Amino acid sequence: MVAALEIRNLHANVEGSPILKGVNLTIKQGETHALMGPNGSGKSTLANVLMGNPAYEVTGGQIIFDGVDILDLEPDVRSRLGLFLAFQYPVAIPGVTLANFLRSAINARRRDQNPDDKGISIPEFRRLLVDKMQYLEISQDFAGRYLNDGFSGGEKKRAEILQMAVLQPKIAVLDETDSGLDIDALRIVASGVNRLVGPSLGVLVITHYKRILDYIQPQHVHILMDGRIVESGGPELTDVLETSGYKPFFEKYGLVPTED
Ligand code: ADP
Numbered sequence: 001m002v003a004a005l006e007i008r009n010l011h012a013n014v015e016g017s018p019i020l021k022g023v024n025l026t027i028k029q030g031e032t033h034a035l036m037g038p039n040g041s042g043k044s045t046l047a048n049v050l051m052g053n054p055a056y057e058v059t060g061g062q063i064i065f066d067g068v069d070i071l072d073l074e075p076d077v078r079s080r081l082g083l084f085l086a087f088q089y090p091v092a093i094p095g096v097t098l099a100n101f102l103r104s105a106i107n108a109r110r111r112d113q114n115p116d117d118k119g120i121s122i123p124e125f126r127r128l129l130v131d132k133m134q135y136l137e138i139s140q141d142f143a144g145r146y147l148n149d150g151f152s153g154g155e156k157k158r159a160e161i162l163q164m165a166v167l168q169p170k171i172a173v174l175d176e177t178d179s180g181l182d183i184d185a186l187r188i189v190a191s192g193v194n195r196l197v198g199p200s201l202g203v204l205v206i207t208h209y210k211r212i213l214d215y216i217q218p219q220h221v222h223i224l225m226d227g228r229i230v231e232s233g234g235p236e237l238t239d240v241l242e243t244s245g246y247k248p249f250f251e252k253y254g255l256v257p258t259e260d
């Protein structure tokens with residue numbers, strides 16, 4: 001059965017202020033969606049709420065993943081169910097190598113399915129990792145570095161894509177995977193995502209700029225303004241952004257631009 005992430009009339013507060021004001025969105029395995037919107041519209045808030053960041057207070061609505069209401073589930077449980085979030089600002093974990101981090105994540109999942117599981121063997125893990133790194137054209141020595149510690153913007157994003165390849169989620173949410181990337185890094189990251197996209201993976205690409213959508217082509221595009229999806233359509237929805245930015249959307253919906 002095809003898994004779906006269904007966001008239903010979702011409301012959320014940040015520090016007491018309403019930021020999400022009724023978001024409705026369904027993403028199925030095999031589909032690529034883009035969520036676009038100006039700064040401050042609530043894009044990262046939505047990503048954080050999806051993953052269960054406790055700093056974000058859900059005040060209404062539902063998030064159904066693969067038929068299960070996940071709102072009361074901890075982030076690690078959501079992850080083990082097959083939901084993946086690539087953060088806009090990944091945290092560094094000095095002392096933990098990328099390889100060890102990935103191995104722990106795999107083992108947590110295996111133990112979830114079978115409490116007696118002894119964990120993936122080192123040779124088996126190495127084969128898996130080497131295989132994924134070759135596929136994504138990531139250099140081998142990358143796995144031995146401490147997670148995100150001193151990584152460039154492009155390296156952090158690449159580490160996230162590698163995590164996605166190893167964890168094989170059903171639905172992945174990529175928040176501003178393009179921010180801070182030069183064009184070469186952007187191409188590498190986008191080609192990594194494109195290699196992973198397929199019938200068993202659904203992707204929500206969250207972005208302010210149209211740029212990454214030249215490389216990752218979504219079938220569905222949604223515009224988020226002031227905590228609500230105001231328009232949904234195909235890639236043509238982004239055409240106006242090229243020339244006029246979000247101005248026409250602010251005007252059409254009677255909203256006041258905050259930053260842009
Ligand atoms: P976007 O990702 O679309 O730029 P955000 O979801 O980051 O938007 O922010 C939406 C609004 O919520 C902004 O007004 C922002 O200032 C506020 N906000 C987001 N996260 C926090 C936070 N951790 N603390 C305080 N305010 C926040």
Ligand code: MG
Pocket residue numbers: 043044045088176
């Ligand atoms: Mg953001």
